[in-house]
Amino acid sequence: MRLKERQSLCHSLGGFFGSGSFGFSDFSSPLSRPENIVHQTIASKINNANNASNKIKPMPHLLGSWILGSFCIVGALLLTACSSPEKTPMPQVPASPPAATVLESAPAVLMKPKSRWMLASWTDLPGFNADNFNEAWVAWRQNCARNLPNTQRLCADVKRLDGQPSELQKNWVMESFQPYRVEHLNAVAAPANGLLTAYYEPVFEASRAPRPGFEVPLYGVPANLKARSPWYSREEISKLPAAQAALKGKEIAFIASPVDAMVLHIQGSGRLWLTQRDGSRIQIRLAFAGTNEHPYQSIGRWLLDQNLTKDATWPGIKAWLAQNPHRTHELMARNPRFIFFKEEALLGAEALLGPKGAMGIPLTPGRSIAVDPGSIPYGSAVWLSSSGPQTPLNRLVFAQDTGSVILGAVRADYFVGSGDAAGELAGRLKQDMNAWVLLPR
Structure with a gap:
């Protein structure tokens, strides 16, 4: 600077x-x-x-x-x-508040x-x-x-x-x-x-490489993103070989929970405390880089509409998933929108x-x-x-x-x-x- x-x-x-x-x-x-x-x-x-x-x-x-x-x-x-x-010249500013009048013109x-x-x-x-x-x-x-x-x-x-x-x-x-x-x-x-x-910027623990407890990938933009619009849905990304092949090698980091990944997708950016492959730790920012162009659908709203919970806050959603872990994939798929990120350094005053x-x-x-x-x-x-x-x-x-x-x-x-x-x-x-x-x- x-x-x-x-x-x-x-x-x-x-x-x-x-x-x-x-x-x-x-x-x-x-x-x-x-x-x-x-x-x-x-x-x-x-x-x-x-x-x-x-x-x-x-x-x-x-x-x-x-x-x-x-x-x-x-x-x-x-x-x-x-x-x-x-030292720079000061603009002309009244020492006392101006009259609270409306500009005539x-x-x-x-x-x-x-x-x-x-x-x-x-x-x-x-x-x-x-x-x-x-x-x-x-x-x-x-x-x-x-x-x-x-x-x-x-x-x-x-x-x-x-x-x-x-x-x-x-x-x-x-x-x-x-x-x-x-x-x-x-x-x-x-x-x-x-x-x-x-809204806010979430902060999560993450790993540069997949390891036990950190197996949910966060992706950069696939090369063929513009080749089809909309791109594959969240459900298709999890299942279709063509979608998975397009994302191979685009993994930026891996986090612990698909719910945490959903939070990052919804907020559109976040910070990661990242454990590197050599064991060192750094903090990075994941910035919004692109989307699959599917509309956003609220998973909290779906839980309420299905009368599955009365608390659709994130703590409430996580509590419901803790009681129903077998339905995690089903719930995540209710939001077809998928976000791709880019990594940014966090340096100094920024x-x-x-x-x-x-x-x-x-x-x-x-x-x-x-x-x-x-x-x-x-x-x-x-x-x-x-x-x-x-x-x-x-x-x-x-x-x-x-x-x-x-x-x-x-x-x-x-x-x-x-x-x-x-x-x-x-x-x-x-x-x-x-x-x-x-x-x-």
Whole structure:
């Protein structure tokens, strides 16, 4: 990493780690949500994601230990290595908050392919004054790495404000943007609220070579993937010699459980603690590389529909399989969709961030969302408000990903990070939401 890039990253990490809340101050209460999250991040084009179910159970507080484990140690090491930033001219920012007025020249309504945006005032945004904008700046710097028309014009100011006090950053946002509430195209007939779910990056133990206890392969892209569309289904891949021959030699790693493999397929990426052939251990990322182009079908939904379980969370699914191991293959085959991966190294500061989303940049835990780009364009700054029964959430986030079932005007999938605690949160978060796009003035 070049010196200038490292200094910029240190500014972002300084705000992120120095804030005391690590981006998740809103998650102080236990959460509950019905079912397995099903989301898939994408490197270059729109692909699939989802979540489903309706059996709510309480869960214990998980985020504190996960956040400390994921960020504090690595962040402290990075901050120790950071040198003093170069002095750059500051943008003109009011010392006190601008008046929360609507821009007179702003159109009252903006029509998008799948939504309409209604002119709003800053006072309409719940909890706007309480957010820590330093934490959001980590994601905003990532946003500016892509040359998108709706993000680049103000990126020079974003870089200059990196590491500055949160209040100064908030004042600049109010001075530079106009909020618009995102609504359904037919807001009279459709409910005003939308749906918020969450997704994460799972972490599993794995082996480079098959061995007892690690016999489930994770594959790279077969050479003939484009030769037929759709490619072989999950069931066909497990049985047909032609499919197995096409995948021979494409094994990246082997994990313990077909259920864990399904989790990776559903989330679309993950991390592996990998035991190499020489016995050494490394952590790698499995990034989304392709799909067999079959539609996603929820195995949790199938269990509910068959009245086989009342708990379709991942722990519930695993518990059912523990009681019915002879039905594992039958259950996995209910989802014909199959994902192929590519291996990526996890080096330096990049290990703090998530996988790349559809926008092509690493996702930031707690500040990146997946959206329907027909409603909210990639790169958009979005004020997200969700008042679930136990989880109030009001914060600045960025539209940096999508998924095949993340569809509709007011719909978002919220990236919560990596590991088991993030998975518990993602698997249970399902609640109403509202969104405001912050449009550059």
